[in-house]
Amino acid sequence: MLAEEAALPFPESPCVPAPQPKRVPVEVDEDLVLAAQDGDRAAFTRLYEDFAPMVHGILLARAPRDEVDDLMQDVFLTAMTRLRGLRDPRSFGAWIATVARNRATDYHRSPHGSALPDQIPSPRPIETEAWLILETIQKLPEAYRETLVLRLVEGMSGPEISERTGLTEGSVRVNLHRGMHMLRDALARRRA
Amino acid sequence: MSDYLWDKTGIPDPEIQRLEELLEPLRYRPGVVPIRRSRSRLRYAIAVGIAAAVVVAVFIVRPRSHPWSVSLESADRAIRTAHLRAGETLRTAPGQVAHLTLAHVGRLDVDPETTLRVLSSRSDQQRLELLSGTIHAHIGAPPRVFVVNTPSATATDLGCSYTLHVDPSGDGLLRVTSGLIEFDWKTRRALVPTGAVAITRVGAGPGTPFFDDAPPGLRAALQSYDFAHQQSALPQVLASARPRDAMTLLNLVQTVRAPDRTSVLATLAKISPPPPGVDLSAIAAGHFDTLQPWWNAVTGAKRRPAVRLF
Numbered sequence: 001m002l003a004e005e006a007a008l009p010f011p012e013s014p015c016v017p018a019p020q021p022k023r024v025p026v027e028v029d030e031d032l033v034l035a036a037q038d039g040d041r042a043a044f045t046r047l048y049e050d051f052a053p054m055v056h057g058i059l060l061a062r063a064p065r066d067e068v069d070d071l072m073q074d075v076f077l078t079a080m081t082r083l084r085g086l087r088d089p090r091s092f093g094a095w096i097a098t099v100a101r102n103r104a105t106d107y108h109r110s111p112h113g114s115a116l117p118d119q120i121p122s123p124r125p126i127e128t129e130a131w132l133i134l135e136t137i138q139k140l141p142e143a144y145r146e147t148l149v150l151r152l153v154e155g156m157s158g159p160e161i162s163e164r165t166g167l168t169e170g171s172v173r174v175n176l177h178r179g180m181h182m183l184r185d186a187l188a189r190r191r192a
Numbered sequence: 193m194s195d196y197l198w199d200k201t202g203i204p205d206p207e208i209q210r211l212e213e214l215l216e217p218l219r220y221r222p223g224v225v226p227i228r229r230s231r232s233r234l235r236y237a238i239a240v241g242i243a244a245a246v247v248v249a250v251f252i253v254r255p256r257s258h259p260w261s262v263s264l265e266s267a268d269r270a271i272r273t274a275h276l277r278a279g280e281t282l283r284t285a286p287g288q289v290a291h292l293t294l295a296h297v298g299r300l301d302v303d304p305e306t307t308l309r310v311l312s313s314r315s316d317q318q319r320l321e322l323l324s325g326t327i328h329a330h331i332g333a334p335p336r337v338f339v340v341n342t343p344s345a346t347a348t349d350l351g352c353s354y355t356l357h358v359d360p361s362g363d364g365l366l367r368v369t370s371g372l373i374e375f376d377w378k379t380r381r382a383l384v385p386t387g388a389v390a391i392t393r394v395g396a397g398p399g400t401p402f403f404d405d406a407p408p409g410l411r412a413a414l415q416s417y418d419f420a421h422q423q424s425a426l427p428q429v430l431a432s433a434r435p436r437d438a439m440t441l442l443n444l445v446q447t448v449r450a451p452d453r454t455s456v457l458a459t460l461a462k463i464s465p466p467p468p469g470v471d472l473s474a475i476a477a478g479h480f481d482t483l484q485p486w487w488n489a490v491t492g493a494k495r496r497p498a499v500r501l502f
Contacts, residue, residue: 029295031259031275056220065218130214151197152208153215158198176197184207 033089044083048076051093054164055100057154061138061146062104065131071107075100094166101146136186137179144179147172258313260292260300281309284325294318297338298331298352311341322364326357345392348374350501354384362394367404372491375401382443383501385491393419400429400447402440407432410440426452430459438464438490446480453478464490 029050035043055075059068079096086095134153137145150156150165158176162169195202259275266272267287276282276292282302284290290302297318302308306325312318318333321341331338331349338349343362347354352371358364366375368384375382375390377397384390390401399418402411413428426448433441441460448456453476466472467489471482483502 029258053220060218130218133211133214134218152211153218154220155212155216157200173198180197180208183211 030089033083033086033092037084037086037089044080047079047092051096051164052076053154053156054093054150054161055096057150057156058097058100058146058165059104060134060153061149062101062142063107065134067107071100071103075103078103091166093164097165132190133187136190137183139186140179140182143171143175144182147175148179148183151176258294258315260294260310260313263291263293265289265291276310278310278313281307283307297333298329300330301328303327322356322358324358324360326355328355329353342392344394344396345375345377345380345398348376350374364392366390366392366398366401380447383487385439388439391415391418400440400444403436406437406440407434410437414440423449423452426455430455433459433463435463439487442483442487442490445475446483450478460486 029046032043032046036047052072055072056068059071059075063071075096078099082099086092134149137148137152139145140148147161147167150161151158156164158172159169161167162172165172167175196204197208259277262274262276262282264272264274264284265288266285282290282292284302284304284306286304288304290300290306292300292302294313296315300308300320303326306327307323308325308327309321309323310319311321317337317339319339319341323343327340329338329340329349330353332352333349335350336348340347340356342356342358342364344358344364345366347356347366350372353369354371354373355367355369356364357366366373366384367389368386370386372386373384375384375392375398377392380397382390382398382401384401388401388403390398392398396419400414402414410429410432413425413432416422416425417429429444430441438460441456441463445453445456445460457472457476460466461472464486467485469482470486471479474482480502487501
């Protein structure tokens with residue numbers, strides 16, 4: 001029989017909702033990385049889902065837009081084959097960010113195809129303006145353009161960018177601040 | 193730098209918003225797995241294989257299992273860490289406590305001599321079974337995601353902190369420190385808000401919840417009514433109820449026999465008049481869906497509840 005008056009401690013706890021998974025989660029699931037290293041394809045798929053926006057943003061900041069999808073595929077293919085070599089599962093975000101940056105660098109170093117794409121879509125006017133802005137961002141210094149693309153295109157917040165890429169919050173803040181300042185100036189010059 | 197640029201809080205900068213809107217079409221679109229046109233046949237084949245596997249897996253693996261992170265603290269302050277997965281059981285020794293955490297769900301503090309099993313651990317449902325002992329749950333997951341089974345009732349979190357105790361016989365006690373918990377067994381159901389307690393007994397399910405400071409006469413009468421099935425205790429319950437105990441009567445009106453609803457409603461209306469829109473005759477007829485505004489008024493809920501309660 002339970003004593004109704006049982007003295008149970010009342011822990012203090014404000015009713016604060018736990019941060020729920022967003023499209024870009026801010027935590028690297030260590031077990032997920034370990035499972036993927038053991039060949040768990042479902043775990044790798046989940047990592048793909050979680051990190052695809054960041055990889056997409058990093059590539060978009062450095063490579064022609066038409067090549068980004070192909071380069072993304074390269075990045076995750078490389079990640080899958082080299083994942084076992086990653087010593088610290090917690091650094092998966094920083095690691096795959098580096099893979100993406102290196103892949104973009106390789107793209108610019110190597111001669112790439114001159115073949116025309118299968119289809120040349122006619123951009124809508126709003127997309128034309130988006131491309132012009134992206135082109136302006138791509139001319140900014142590397143650190144700024146990557147952070148700006150992740151923030152403005154991929155919709156990640158500063159803390160998420162920091163968590164995902166492994167950059168310190170201070171670096172991301174500075175990059176966002178300076179990058180935004182330079183982007184405003186560049187767009188104003190362009191309009192003038 | 194505006195907060196909006198950093199973490200999307202504060203007053204939005206119109207220029208940044210405009211850039212976000214313009215650039216949004218360039219954003220990564222989930223579900224679109226790129227397939228290379230061709231660079232080499234072998235790599236193309238590998239890539240297509242990966243892409244296909246990714247696509248298939250995306251649809252098959254959801255929702256996936258997430259283990260709880262466990263930190264076990266012994267009487268000598270030694271700390272061990274582990275993971276607790278679906279199907280696994282945690283038993284704390286005398287003098288040993290455990291702290292369980294799971295991202296996006298919350299934290300559990302487990303008292304000594306407690307046996308806790310993980311029944312399922314998915315992103316859309318975390319279901320545990322408290323076989324005996326005491327847990328203190330601090331949950332931030334959306335309502336109805338975190339559920340704890342006990343031998344005599346099931347506690348469903350509607351947000352956010354409570355203590356649940358099960359003694360060796362399987363009887364239990366739920367004490368809500370913050371938020372609202374649904375406590376049910378078969379057809380019996382109790383809504384337990386902040387500061388309230390509900391007793392549960394094997395074979396009977398949860399009793400009517402009452403506030404921790406409820407008069408002893410009310411508590412005793414509720415125990416007689418809920419668990420000894422003494423109909424004669426109902427007048428004592430109604431006579432002992434203070435205005436603050438309207439919460440208790442709002443629970444009670446749903447569990448009493450149909451002929452007794454009228455007397456419960458009469459007392460309830462006297463100690464806490466119903467707000468406009470509450471149809472007493474409908475409630476008396478067993479249609480409890482109009483209780484929501486009354487419940488809001490009684491419990492002081494200022495926001496619309498995230499889940500339907502009645």
